Amino acid sequence: MSLNGLVTSPSGTHAAIRRHDWSWVGAVSDAPRAIAEVERLDPSPRWAVWSASDLRPLLDLGTAPRRVWDCAEVHRLRRGGVDASVQTLWCDRSGLPVSDAPVAPRSDLFDFEENADRAEPESLTTPAGYLRGDALDGSWQTQGLPNDTTRLLTWAHALLEVAEHQQAALAREQGQGSGSASRALATAASESAAALLCLELERAGLPVDRERLVELITNSAGPRPTSLEEELASRAERDAVVLRHLPGRESTDLRNPAQVRALLLAAGIEVRDTRKWTLESFREAHPVVPALLAWRTRERIATTYGWRWLDAHVGPDDRLRGRWAASDGAAGRMTAENGLHNLPAALRPAVRAAAGHRFVRADLGQIEPRVLAAVSGDRALAQATAFPDLYAPVASRLGVDRSVAKVAVLAAMYGQRSGTAGEALAGLRRAYPVAMALLEDAAERGARGEPVRTFGGRLVRTARPGEEGAIVAPPVAAGRGRFARNAVIQGSAAELFKAWAATIRATTGDLGAEIVLCLHDEVLVHVPVEAASECAARVDAALADAARRWLGSEDVRFVADVSVIERWSEAKA
DNA sequence: CGGTGAACGTA
DNA sequence: CGTACGTTCACCGA
Numbered sequence: 008m009s010l011n012g013l014v015t016s017p018s019g020t021h022a023a024i025r026r027h028d029w030s031w032v033g034a035v036s037d038a039p040r041a042i043a044e045v046e047r048l049d050p051s052p053r054w055a056v057w058s059a060s061d062l063r064p065l066l067d068l069g070t071a072p073r074r075v076w077d078c079a080e081v082h083r084l085r086r087g088g089v090d091a092s093v094q095t096l097w098c099d100r101s102g103l104p105v106s107d108a109p110v111a112p113r114s115d116l117f118d119f120e121e122n123a124d125r126a127e128p129e130s131l132t133t134p135a136g137y138l139r140g141d142a143l144d145g146s147w148q149t150q151g152l153p154n155d156t157t158r159l160l161t162w163a164h165a166l167l168e169v170a171e172h173q174q175a176a177l178a179r180e181q182g183q184g185s186g187s188a189s190r191a192l193a194t195a196a197s198e199s200a201a202a203l204l205c206l207e208l209e210r211a212g213l214p215v216d217r218e219r220l221v222e223l224i225t226n227s228a229g230p231r232p233t234s235l236e237e238e239l240a241s242r243a244e245r246d247a248v249v250l251r252h253l254p255g256r257e258s259t260d261l262r263n264p265a266q267v268r269a270l271l272l273a274a275g276i277e278v279r280d281t282r283k284w285t286l287e288s289f290r291e292a293h294p295v296v297p298a299l300l301a302w303r304t305r306e307r308i309a310t311t312y313g314w315r316w317l318d319a320h321v322g323p324d325d326r327l328r329g330r331w332a333a334s335d336g337a338a339g340r341m342t343a344e345n346g347l348h349n350l351p352a353a354l355r356p357a358v359r360a361a362a363g364h365r366f367v368r369a370d371l372g373q374i375e376p377r378v379l380a381a382v383s384g385d386r387a388l389a390q391a392t393a394f395p396d397l398y399a400p401v402a403s404r405l406g407v408d409r410s411v412a413k414v415a416v417l418a419a420m421y422g423q424r425s426g427t428a429g430e431a432l433a434g435l436r437r438a439y440p441v442a443m444a445l446l447e448d449a450a451e452r453g454a455r456g457e458p459v460r461t462f463g464g465r466l467v468r469t470a471r472p473g474e475e476g477a478i479v480a481p482p483v484a485a486g487r488g489r490f491a492r493n494a495v496i497q498g499s500a501a502e503l504f505k506a507w508a509a510t511i512r513a514t515t516g517d518l519g520a521e522i523v524l525c526l527h528d529e530v531l532v533h534v535p536v537e538a539a540s541e542c543a544a545r546v547d548a549a550l551a552d553a554a555r556r557w558l559g560s561e562d563v564r565f566v567a568d569v570s571v572i573e574r575w576s577e578a579k580a
Numbered sequence: 581c582g583g584t585g586a587a588c589g590t591a
Numbered sequence: 592c593g594t595a596c597g598t599t600c601a602c603c604g605a
Contacts, residue, residue, distance in 0.1 A: 348590060497591095
């Protein structure tokens, strides 16, 4: 897999390409032609970028390279954590300690004296070998543009060196461990594809039915206020519905947990905290309890998904937009802002395909136990994945009800201690020793503060740097154990999901389809109505393709529920 | 003013 | 409740 370095200038006006035997630099408007030229000569090029967001100027022109190598994402994959600055990547490639590295210049006077380790004006690196500080914010590369493009080309060359170092290191490191080199490289590719997908998700946005959204917000938050007075009146009205149940306590601030606790005490209800889960069992005790719980639901929409949210994040084209991150979570899950990942189910009827379009909605079934079968290589559990309902064969093997088997499997993966899963857990250990050993090994490593790795090789730290292997207090150790146990499954599932999403992106684009939402195990594809059924078929096929490449075999079956819908709420639960 | 915990939405 | 995330709020301490 040959890599090409692709950089853009900070202003987005220029771009440069660096290959071993060929290079190009020029106006970004000419970059699509240069990219096409390379892709004509090289059948499967992979474009290395410092970060997929560098491709924004190209996406603005309506083009994007098909396959990318996102150096920041690959670095996070190999090293864990979130620090993937350009200087950090360079230090990794150069074997330099990151602690001594120059930082990007700030616009204050101190910077002029800061670095004793000054670079020659035309050198990208300092005498000690670090990237110069004024290259980190792009100002060094920009000097001389548009006439002098040599620095941008130098920048592209540095990028290519980093990318090739990463590629070689991944092949080496994984080749030695349990994973294969090809798996590590495949993961780097699909994590990079996810980073590009995140850019596209930001641009596309999630189509909504504005009228319906307005209606649903009005139901919870009241009509759109036109003044601060109206906003406060609307808020007081919501509060009054609860407070009228306890005359004399109208001054209670329902947003203050301590005051709510006092309010409940006046109703004869004593609770440790006022969480929903705690209050749920007191629903019958006093009418103020269900009123309070209903208030919380309305208040959530009023404050977080109300008028302000609508104005700030739903564009004039009726698309909800937010920033996406490809591997922001500790275990490498995708994250999204502005409610894209936690939109209340009550608002889902307002997520509707645009005129002439449909959603192809798909979600992975029983993804976590299937991923456990895959990453552990447990033959017996892998055989269970052949069934559409995995818990059925597990239940029969354990000689328990399906519901018991399900709770036990989930308890094993989450490290649950309470509840009645104990006996079935012992049965699981006998029936699926390989899978259970993987979970327990991860938990033990986590408890010791050691890092764990996902199936695709993502390093997940369980302790702060320098604290690895330290003796920690038992409650902390137990928490880390559960975290590590779950991170291996959750993180590996995230990798499979991203490989699936990347395959969907690659195989449905020609239908005019675009992915508009990724939600951990669920994907929404927006597609012209006439192509919807074909798109649904390809989404289903993409799972088998992605799973085979991800796992390197067909020993574990993954299943998706795929449907063509107009509104997200039509999805079956 | 920034940081923290409570609370709750999603998977 | 078992894990993860993002957002808003009240509170605390500087």
